Amino acid sequence: MPGYELFGAEERKEVTDVLETGILMRYGFDGPRNGIWKAKELESGLQERFNSPYVQLVSSGTAALTTAMAALGIGAGDEIIMPSFTFVASFEAVLSVGAVPVLVEIDESLTPDPAAVAAAITPKTKAIMPVHMCGSMARMDELKALCTEHNLLLIEDACQAIGGTYKGKMLGTIGDAGTFSFDFVKTITCAEGGAVLTPNEDVWKKCDEYSDHGHDHLGKDRGADLHPYLGYNFRISELHAAVGLAQLRKLDDFLALQKRNQGLVWNELKKVNGLTFRDLPDPEGDTGAFISFFLPTELQAREAVAGFAAAGLGGNFYWYDNNWHYIRKWEHLKNGAWMHRLHEDHKKAVLHYVNQPFPQSDAIMGRCISSSVSLLWTEAEARERGQKMAAVLEQVLAGVNEPA
DSSP: OOOGGOOOOOOOOHHHHHHHOOOOBSSTTTTTTTTEEEEEHHHHHHHHTTTTTTTEEOOOOOHHHHHHHHHTTTTTEEEEESBBBBBHHHHHHHTTTTTTTEEBBBBBTSBOOHHHHHHHOOOOEEEOOOOGGGGOOOOOOHHHHHHHHHHHEEEETTTTTTTTTTTTTESSSSSSEEEEBBBBSSSSOOBBBBEEESHHHHHHHHHHTTBBBOOOSSSSGGGGGOHHHHHHOOOOHHHHHHHHHHHHHHHHHHHHHHHHHHHHHHHHHHTTTTOEEEOSSGGGGOSSSSSEOOSSSHHHHHHHHHHHHHHTTOEEGGGGGGGBBBGGGGGGTTTTOOSSSOOOOHHHHHHHEEESSSHHHHHHHTTEEEOOOSSSSHHHHHHHHHHHHHHHHHHHTTOOOOOO
């Protein structure tokens, strides 16, 4: 799946450009940098590749979410509807701006169930935030319609779905703002980095300011900048942007490899009777990063995971027991274990929502396995992996506990 698998001379060349100038910061030092502006170049490249009018680079996907929410005016007392299956950064960002994460059930798309989202809307709801998990998309037509009906913001957490599309539109560009993560295990990497994409110039300008201590970037040098807003240090460095610039140029190749290898594995798994697959709202827009499938029961899913491990088949994720991606294991959130103190009203609201039962999501996640797709597999290796996985699954579904 991740771009780090194909890291090479192109990335080293871009980094060397920066090292030769000695200017590692994205702002200022205009003379000594000799025209080298990797962050600006990467932002322009992202605008073009994703057909997004405005892009702001930041230091991480988490910073991108926080920055986007701040720029959209989200804050104290606001409720943000998000799925029970996501990465912890999604709710961390909501908490960081003083808002309340309202988690809802998912469906077999592994993204928010629109009926659950509709039922969760209250007068305090400010935004709906679908998360395009595991390289595929949420049900954007239904969620966008709810936003229109209730005058809500739509924020896309597209950190795991860079390069995916929905009905011809790039994921991350459909809502009022979208976010990418470029950490080490994302489709393309900066090592650490993120981006906010938005069609709104005012939102972009606020992102630009908020992510750099409130600088308006209109002065002749940083010392001459004004500060219309308070901000934070969420800047990306030139070194990180340089890596991302090389990776962006490879994105189409990465996606092609992922989809090819995903298809070869899927062709073997689809032969297994009793196995069902993730519901994709737009199959053509899937990035190919994972194959997610369901066993009939939780017990069989657990047996399959054990069988894959025994067969030496790594890269299979059982999210139900994963403490970073599913609410069942987010004890720190459910117990209110925060280092900084929240206002009691804020804390009470958060704990109320996150300690709700999620029976529909449990029933789905307890049966789900997501298998990651490598860029490095040859066609023969991808086909062989699919055959080995299918053999394990057939034995599990036949009631054989230990694969041969």
